[in-house]
Amino acid sequence: MGVPEGGGAGGLSLVGIGKSFGGAGVLHDVELDVSPGEFFSILGPSGCGKTTLLRVVAGFEQPDRGSVILAGRDVTRVSARERGVGMVFQNYALFPSMTVRGNLAFGLERRGASRAEVDGKVRSIAEAVGMVEKLEQNVTSLSGGEQQRVAVARALVVEPAVLLFDEPLSNLDVTLRQRTREEIRTLQRRFGITALYVTHDRGEALSLSDRIGVMRDGRLEQGGPPADVYESPASPFVAEFLGDASLVRGTVLRNRFRPDGAADDHLLAVALRDGPAVAAVRPENVEVRPAGGPGMPATVVSVEYLGLITTVTVRWNGVLLRSVRTGSFAGGPSLRAGEAAGVAVDWQRVAVFPGE
Amino acid sequence: MRRRLPTLLPLLLLAVLYTGYVLGPLAALLSESLRTGGGWTLERYAALVDPRNSAALEAVANSVGVSVASVVLSAPVGLLLALAFTQCEFPGRRALARLALLPVALPPLVGVIAFMLVFGESGMVPGALRGLFGPAAPVPVLDGIPAVVAVHVYSFFVYSYLFVSSALLRVDASALEAAASLGAGPGRTFARVVLPFLRPALAGASLLTFMASMASFTAPLLFAGDRRFMTLQITIAKTNGDLPGAAAMSFALAAVSALFFLLLRSTGAADTAAARTKGVARPGRLPLSRPVCLGLALFAWVFVLICMAPPAAIILVSFAREGSWTTQLLPGAVTADHYLRLFTDASAFEPLRNSAVMSVLALAAVLPAGVAAAWMLVKGPLRRWRGASDAALTLPYAVPGTVTAVALILAFALPSPAAGGSILVGTFWILPLAYAVRTYPLMIRSVSAALSSVDDSLLEAAGSLGAGPWRTFRRVVAPLVVPAVASGAVLVLVASLGEFVSSVLLYTYDSRPASVEIFSRLRAYDLGGAAALSVLLMAAMLILVAAGSRVDRSGDGRIGPFSG
Numbered sequence: 001m002g003v004p005e006g007g008g009a010g011g012l013s014l015v016g017i018g019k020s021f022g023g024a025g026v027l028h029d030v031e032l033d034v035s036p037g038e039f040f041s042i043l044g045p046s047g048c049g050k051t052t053l054l055r056v057v058a059g060f061e062q063p064d065r066g067s068v069i070l071a072g073r074d075v076t077r078v079s080a081r082e083r084g085v086g087m088v089f090q091n092y093a094l095f096p097s098m099t100v101r102g103n104l105a106f107g108l109e110r111r112g113a114s115r116a117e118v119d120g121k122v123r124s125i126a127e128a129v130g131m132v133e134k135l136e137q138n139v140t141s142l143s144g145g146e147q148q149r150v151a152v153a154r155a156l157v158v159e160p161a162v163l164l165f166d167e168p169l170s171n172l173d174v175t176l177r178q179r180t181r182e183e184i185r186t187l188q189r190r191f192g193i194t195a196l197y198v199t200h201d202r203g204e205a206l207s208l209s210d211r212i213g214v215m216r217d218g219r220l221e222q223g224g225p226p227a228d229v230y231e232s233p234a235s236p237f238v239a240e241f242l243g244d245a246s247l248v249r250g251t252v253l254r255n256r257f258r259p260d261g262a263a264d265d266h267l268l269a270v271a272l273r274d275g276p277a278v279a280a281v282r283p284e285n286v287e288v289r290p291a292g293g294p295g296m297p298a299t300v301v302s303v304e305y306l307g308l309i310t311t312v313t314v315r316w317n318g319v320l321l322r323s324v325r326t327g328s329f330a331g332g333p334s335l336r337a338g339e340a341a342g343v344a345v346d347w348q349r350v351a352v353f354p355g356e
Numbered sequence: 357m358r359r360r361l362p363t364l365l366p367l368l369l370l371a372v373l374y375t376g377y378v379l380g381p382l383a384a385l386l387s388e389s390l391r392t393g394g395g396w397t398l399e400r401y402a403a404l405v406d407p408r409n410s411a412a413l414e415a416v417a418n419s420v421g422v423s424v425a426s427v428v429l430s431a432p433v434g435l436l437l438a439l440a441f442t443q444c445e446f447p448g449r450r451a452l453a454r455l456a457l458l459p460v461a462l463p464p465l466v467g468v469i470a471f472m473l474v475f476g477e478s479g480m481v482p483g484a485l486r487g488l489f490g491p492a493a494p495v496p497v498l499d500g501i502p503a504v505v506a507v508h509v510y511s512f513f514v515y516s517y518l519f520v521s522s523a524l525l526r527v528d529a530s531a532l533e534a535a536a537s538l539g540a541g542p543g544r545t546f547a548r549v550v551l552p553f554l555r556p557a558l559a560g561a562s563l564l565t566f567m568a569s570m571a572s573f574t575a576p577l578l579f580a581g582d583r584r585f586m587t588l589q590i591t592i593a594k595t596n597g598d599l600p601g602a603a604a605m606s607f608a609l610a611a612v613s614a615l616f617f618l619l620l621r622s623t624g625a626a627d628t629a630a631a632r633t634k635g636v637a638r639p640g641r642l643p644l645s646r647p648v649c650l651g652l653a654l655f656a657w658v659f660v661l662i663c664m665a666p667p668a669a670i671i672l673v674s675f676a677r678e679g680s681w682t683t684q685l686l687p688g689a690v691t692a693d694h695y696l697r698l699f700t701d702a703s704a705f706e707p708l709r710n711s712a713v714m715s716v717l718a719l720a721a722v723l724p725a726g727v728a729a730a731w732m733l734v735k736g737p738l739r740r741w742r743g744a745s746d747a748a749l750t751l752p753y754a755v756p757g758t759v760t761a762v763a764l765i766l767a768f769a770l771p772s773p774a775a776g777g778s779i780l781v782g783t784f785w786i787l788p789l790a791y792a793v794r795t796y797p798l799m800i801r802s803v804s805a806a807l808s809s810v811d812d813s814l815l816e817a818a819g820s821l822g823a824g825p826w827r828t829f830r831r832v833v834a835p836l837v838v839p840a841v842a843s844g845a846v847l848v849l850v851a852s853l854g855e856f857v858s859s860v861l862l863y864t865y866d867s868r869p870a871s872v873e874i875f876s877r878l879r880a881y882d883l884g885g886a887a888a889l890s891v892l893l894m895a896a897m898l899i900l901v902a903a904g905s906r907v908d909r910s911g912d913g914r915i916g917p918f919s920g
Binding site: 058059060079080081082083085086087089090091093094095096097098106107110154155158 | 811813814816817818819820821822823824827831832835836
């Protein structure tokens with residue numbers, strides 16, 4: 001099985017999608033363009049509308065406004081079964097009464113496909129996901145990871161124009177999740193298929209995607225390559241959600257930022273109009289040192305040892321700031337909760353937004 | 357439009373069936389009860405509660421009083437058995453737990469007759485006691501109101517037993533451990549943690565018992581003597597040609613039942629039995645002391661043995677030579693004559709064949725309609741109004757058999773469009789129709805429970821893989837609900853095969869079902885023949901139930917409150 005023909009690797013465009021349930025707006029004017037063969041992730045907290053957006057693309061929900069353009073064709077009014085969209089469900093939605101083969105063949109057994117043709121396609125997709133051995137097993141006897149692979153294969157085998165993923169890794173344990181996400185990425189590249197992936201796990205979104213879109217309250221807040229969005233968040237929300245940033249309120253005056261209640265002000269890298277502002281301080285911009293040294297006086301609130309890294313949270317000027325120490329730093333001078341410490345912020349690399 | 361048609365057409369068809377066979381007859385009942393020569397009147401309803409009308413008042417008072425007593429006595433029996441079987445270990449526990457379900461598998465009429473054979477005026481127990489203490493000795497005999505209540509407890513304790521058992525099995529171990537770690541003893545844990553948890557189950561079982569007792573017909577018929585009951589009064593009024601009076605009492609009884617049915621639904625307890633096998637990872641066990649368990653085990657043994665006596669007696673009677681058995685505990689001479697007669701005499705066998713044919717006909721109607729209705733309720737166009745639609749569709753479940761019969765008589769005594777323009781009363785067809793109307797809610801409940809556990813994402817997955825509604829149903833849904841359809845079919849067949857209450861008002865000689873034949877043989881003092889027929893009926897039902905439980909291992913214990 002090579003690169004899917006026909007509808008495979010079509011682009012996807014969403015134009016002004018709006019949707020409400022019982023008067024409550026869930027999606028507002030969502031615009032999105034996914035190029036053919038691109039892996040696009042929608043990232044957002046639960047309840048932000050990302051799953052609804054995915055269901056609109058799949059054809060399970062009708063948008064109130066806007067259109068879904070698939071491989072150049074407006075499919076907004078086309079039913080799910082005729083849309084040519086593959087979907088990997090959060091709970092996999094494997095048909096429990098069928099074997100692995102039955103599940104994989106289900107989408108192929110129609111419109112006069114010959115048995116040999118179906119068998120061949122089933123076999124090659126099963127090989128691609130390493131499930132040939134288990135073709136005759138009932139899906140209920142498979143492990144979570146295996147079920148996940150069957151779900152991906154079942155969606156891929158019908159050569160859809162777009163492959164949709166609805167938090168497909170959330171039911172797997174941590175190590176399996178890591179491995180499976182690499183497998184998904186490999187398969188997607190190999191088949192050159194356009195993928196739209198929905199998740200609330202930023203690690204997943206950042207590592208898998210060509211581009212990501214951060215969603216909030218039914219709106220796409222920012223889109224772009226993972227590094228760009230991470231490095232240059234467009235809003236405090238994106239910085240907080242994607243970069244674990246602490247938000248520090250203050251004032252900008254002549255390109256200098258003074259946190260509320262602080263004695264000193266700090267030079268910023270970006271030019272911002274004078275007025276109230278919010279600085280999003282990410283852990284990697286913060287360094288905590290033992291008391292008595294350089295840095296602004298702070299109190300250690302907690303020290304979390306996580307193996308590879310250690311996070312230290314301090315209270316400074318009424319704000320909690322997190323810092324991350326890795327490897328050699330972690331073994332540095334020990335800090336304990338409740339102790340005084342000094343904290344230094346690399347203000348040059350801090351994103352600052354106009355405040356209310 | 358092309359896509360909407362497949363959903364609208366079955367909906368329309370269902371609406372026509374429901375109007376023609378459920379709403380129509382009930383409307384006919386209401387209109388008959390309100391109509392006078394030229395206008396409308398509420399007189400007949402006023403007569404039901406008129407203090408001067410002692411007959412009606414007595415009927416209402418007896419029906420309500422007996423039902424309350426049945427609830428008050430059944431609930432503790434069910435609770436004690438549930439505690440014994442789920443919380444204690446003792447020899448024979450598993451077998452007894454199954455045997456305790458036996459009364460519910462007995463055809464209503466058979467159960468009452470069997471009860472009479474053991475505890476009645478000339479029953480085995482009084483007979484044996486007289487043999488022991490002399491013919492003139494005062495021995496306890498079950499008769500009158502206490503006998504009716506006893507039969508009800510015997511037939512309906514199963515509701516509280518099943519509901520409470522399933523609730524007890526879902527008591528989380530950690531809740532009990534938490535209570536213990538907070539210093540609560542067994543008594544306090546039971547009162548404060550377990551009992552509140554059991555309340556919906558007990559409430560649901562009590563409502564069901566009350567409904568079933570109000571609808572009870574056979575027990576008053578055989579035991580009440582000249583005391584009046586609502587169901588009996590309806591029959592008497594109908595027999596005397598006072599159809600408006602029968603209609604008023606029927607409608608009142610149906611309204612009370614419907615009220616209790618809606619109450620029952622609001623407790624949500626009707627579903628507790630359905631949740632039994634889903635279970636919790638770790639069901640907790642109450643810290644009952646040894647003496648308590650010993651007491652419970654003793655009670656369980658004695659009670660279940662008493663429960664087994666009536667069916668055992670009926671088997672004995674079916675093999676006893678006529679007249680050979682008077683005061684001894686066991687018959688003097690054994691014979692297979694009663695059975696041989698059933699198979700050699702064509703007219704004796706006919707009722708069995710009638711029952712079989714009419715039950716299968718009822719099933720043939722209920723199967724497609726019930727499955728389609730369940731689909732529409734759970735996954736189809738009615739799911740948005742599922743609560744209300746489900747209540748409306750399963751309402752006939754709550755209507756007493758006597759009332760169903762009177763309503764059908766009123767609706768189909770004249771040529772009716774729902775009967776293709778002909779008269780059904782007095783024909784063979786009215787019986788299968790009555791069975792179908794009474795039993796289709798069982799099919800809906802069974803199938804909709806199974807459909808509810810079919811995740812919507814399966815249907816969406818099938819859709820996104822290009823399958824249309826029909827292919828999705830055939831390939832994905834059907835394999836998952838076949839067991840539920842089968843167990844629904846068993847429930848329908850079992851309820852129809854033994855149906856007596858509606859049949860006795862609707863049959864003609866040529867269409868008389870097995871239950872009516874048993875009753876007339878009993879009236880003709882052909883005890884052996886009645887018993888043999890009862891045993892065959894029991895055997896058929898046990899075989900069906902066994903077959904059903906093989907197919908449907910989910911065993912979600914849906915129980916039909918089909919009272920006698």
